[in-house]
Amino acid sequence: MTKLKGNDFIEKVRTEIDQRLPLDMLNLGDLMAHKEVPKHRMSWAYYLGGFTLFFFIVQVVTGLMLLFYYKPTVSEAHASVEYITHQVSAGALVRNMHTWASSLMILSILIHLITTFAMKAFEKPRELTWVTGVALLLITFTFGFTGYLLPWNQIAVNATKIGLQTIEQVGHYLPGDLATWPRHLREIIQGEASVGQSTLSRFYAIHVVVLPFLIFGLLGVHLLVVQLHGMSKGVDEPAKGQEKFFPFFILKDFSAWGIAFLALFLFALCLPFESFFPYPLFEPYDALGSTPEGIKPEWYFFFMYYPLELLPFWLVMLGVNGAMVVLLFAPWIFKGSSRKTLRFLAVLAALYLFVMTVFGDKIYHLVKGVGG
């Protein structure tokens, strides 16, 4: 009797997994023939994942090219970046493309995330797609954070210092011996008492080896599940029609990539990313000099950077970690929510991100009452 129950349990687990990861459908011919994309008013959102993938490919290619010239040492990192920018033919273009594409990749991920949420695309059986997606977002943020340090200029090192210091601040809220743990964690990450050569070596290793391994693995799973399950319905009303992914949607995807590449090329060729910041921030890092004004993280961290500046630390940490948990478990938390509710939440989140990213600086100065 009990044996039968055990078998039932195994059978149940098997069906659950099978529903999420229907590997028996893994047949190239079937996939190509059957995957379809619904047509409706939110159809444009189906392009966003593709855009992200495109920018990721650009990142891999340009990153490899930069790797040929970059030197990860404190005394030579900045000089080698300058060498790439000023001496190597097309080096400025490649480097600028890497910078622009990183920002565009994160932008498209964020929009991808918000629209996917609004369309309730995480519904059963697509939980795995969603969770790997959130993990990919975190990896991409880590890519951004580690890559920011590599040029070893003033803004890079000082922003990294501030970023890592926030980890240590958590210690203030922990009791007893636990209070020292965040500091140890920070020192493990940066490899020495303050940001220096060890930090650079570690960030370099993370940026060019560890994270690429992780992202390739997770991206593989993410794309595989998307292929297995096909596109989600996305809207409540019945779709106007279906379109075969292969060859129709993929050709449209390629067209979109073509336009994206043209835009990226135009930006990378004509608008150095540095031109938005005062130049002293891009001088080589000077450990003994004073900190120049205007140290900021990359724009995609503004959503937590400005609140950190304005609100109590514990509140922001609680908010960010809470949001992370909610995001990760969204398929289960919002299981019963209607698309209307989700759309409302998504608009709210988008609004918050937009306001903090674009007007964060103004809000900061308004609240702090300092000019600028």
Add this chain to the structure above:
Amino acid sequence: MKTNTFSPPRHQVRQEFLTKKLFYLRDLKKRTYGFLLFFVPLVSWWFMVSPVLAYPDFQAFIKKNSGRSVDCAFCHANSNGPEGNGPGQIGSLTPEEFDRLNFARGAFDPGRNVNSPILNAFGNRVIRELGKKKFIEIKNHPADLAKALDPKVDLDGDGIPDVQEFLDGTHPLKNTDGDPGRLFLANFLKNHTQILLLLFATLFTLYGLNNLLRGFARFFEAEDGEGGR
């Protein structure tokens, strides 16, 4: 036991500077060209023993005018200004560099071939074009520097003239630094062939993809039609 080589943030030199400036102007009045031969060595000596300071008036003006913060490296060789022992600062000069420095300090008239080791190419250009005398006059109303310099010269070749870069608070010697709008326009015009090339490539590709798409549509339609029959 050694001294600490630590340079203070540049805004702090300002107060000291204001008192020193008076001395300097008083000295200037005394000088006449006839005495120049006699004075140059003397003046050089005076400069060698007295601290030399950046001109924070310009720095303050740029920041106020453009909203961008700049450092001494706008005109000087070192971002912490001329004083100190770092590279491009007075403390680290060789005798030959001192000669050049002193020559630059004595260049009161425009047109002298100044190549001061504590200045960068832009700083040297300013002294060469204006002469030290005019430069010190302008110091009290820094906006006039933009009018006094040749409006066409563009040392870094980024397509934005130095004068404009001075007003924008962007570095006249860094071609990746410039007002984003102006830089975009200049680079766009400079690289128009590449852009045109890629534009055509993209248009052709889009044209091709679009036709493939239509071809497939008809192809599948025909197949469906056949199947239905």
Add this chain to the structure above:
Amino acid sequence: MLEAFLFVGLPYAAVIICVAGSIYRFKTQPYSYSALSSQFLEGKKLMWGSVPWHLGITVVFLGHLAAFLAPDTWRLFLSSTHVLYTMEAIGLAAAILCALGLLVLILRRLTTANLQPVTTLMDLVVLFLLLIQVILGIMTAMSVRWGSLWSTETTTPYLWSLLTFRPDASFIAGMPLLVKAHLTGAWILLLSIPFSRLVHMFSLPLEYLFRPPQKVVWNAHPHHGSLKAAEDKEVTRRLFLKGAFGLTAGGVLLGVGVLDELYRFFRGPRLTQAEEADLLDVTQKRLKKNAEEKALELERLRDESIFVAKLSDLSPTKGKYFIDYQMRPALAFLGADGLPQLLSAKCTHLGCTVGSEVNAQGRLLCPCHVSFFDVTNGVPDAGSPAKDPLPKLGWVLVNEKGEIVLSRGPKGEVEGTLLGHEKETLSVHIAKRYVEALT
């Protein structure tokens, strides 16, 4: 004499015969005004031969035409090396496409059994002539490079001299034999037009690009059932052809631009000696700076005390920066008691360097997140982001002989006595023995 015949006589003869012959043929045999289609006899190879050939020759022809019609604009257009390389590469690629297509077509004519009855001698002659002409063109492009530029100074004026009836072969007199052969070949081909299938080029000059080889409806196909189905198939085929053309052209353009850049990127820069020297100079300065930092670190590991400033140089309102034992910035002031006051300058909030100027309220400002600290004890103001006070540093006062006269630890414990008259000669040091106490 031969030259005069080849480059003046032959051209006029060719043009006259071409025009007259074509008109005559159109009048007498209008239905022969086409390339007699052989598609239904053999379709696959035709596709792989005819399409590349027509694509290629169109591009090549347009290039020749541009140099002929607007030499000045063309030259201006090619003045950028980027454009020149691109155009030459496109031309060469198109010519190779032509040659490959022709080869397929020739092989097809020679080997396909179905085609033997409909293949005339003239078909073969024309195909071979075209192949020779294309190969001559490719050889010209390879051996006498940048033909797109030099042709505007040589062949273009020559052709214009023919067109304006002031023939002047001297423009091309000095040209290599290859070029002359290519020109002669052109006149012979022109001559052969009315006698061969080439005449079809006058029928549909533009639409020909994407026109299906020929709409031949043998008879109503039993499966497709109707004329419309066959037509549909042709339309689809045409769309695919346009697609392939677009992708090829886009790919070639992109490839030309990217490959050139890639090559130069990986080859690395070739610097002049002056540039190399500048670069080394910068690197050396950075290394020197690095070495200085290391020297400071070493000094802090070894020495028991380190000089900060002379006591007489300290000011109550403006701090003097120095580096403490942990390689962090610190500030030295003169306290109200006439003794030094040493504070860490590393902001306790997020580690920026605190400013050194004391404001009217006796506060120091950290510029990063606007924290104010009391200069007398390092305690931050209530509203500041920083919560912890700036740590105080211990110091020792050393006289000229190097003896320690007075010392004060970070907690304020004082040792020794100070004689008033010594003050001028004393210097302030930080001492290693206070370091443990600080952390």
